[in-house]
Amino acid sequence: MKIYRLESKQNLPIxxxxxxxxxxNPKNLKSITPEYMSFDILSGADRPMFAGQIIQYIVTPLLGIKTKWITEITHVVEGEYFVDEQRFGPYALWHHKHFIKEIPGGVEMEDIIDYKVPMGILGQLVHPFIVKPKLDEIFEYRRKKLIELFGEFK
Structure with missing residues (x-):
């Protein structure tokens, strides 16, 4: 069983x-997700984040195929970090940690995602050609959108 890891850090002047x-705020996820993914929250984003919160989305990650994605917020330390885990969706495993750390002049945001692709060896074979580049593209889009929203860190 191959588990992959994606790590991303970004500094913002906020x-x-x-x-x-x-x-x-789960409602803000749409604004930092590429439009072609047709990200739409179905339920669960109607109150502030808490451990145990279930959020249901519809997303179109590949080939125009709509996919339901259900995540649970499993850990929350107010102002520091939170963890979301996929309960149902396109991955065999999705464990996403979000950290926020104060630094001189702003904050450092860090994402650590441990994930497993579905379909066993076939999934592992397509990972470097489809899944990994798509995740990199999504996080690059997010990086640019956050700069648009909050400015570039100097």
Whole structure:
């Protein structure tokens, strides 16, 4: 069983409170997700983030195929980090940690995602050609959108 890891860090010139308020609100995820993915929240984003929260989305990650994605917020330390885990969706495993750390002049946001692709060896064979490049593209889009929204870190 092959488990992959994606790590991403980005510094933004905003306060820790502002970063937390934006990142911990599931409704903001749509604004930092590529439009072609047709990201839409179905339920679960109607209150502030809490451990045990279930959020249901519809997303179109590949080939125009709509996919239901259900995540659970499993851990929350207010202003510091939260963890979401896929309960149902396109991955065999999805465990996503979001960290926010104050640094001089702003914040460092760090994402660590441990994931497993479905379909066994076939999934592993397509991972470097389809899955990994798609995830890299999504996180690059997110990086650019966050700069648009909050400015570039100097």
């Amino acid at each position: 306060s820790k409170k502002e970063a937390w308020e934006f990142l911990s």
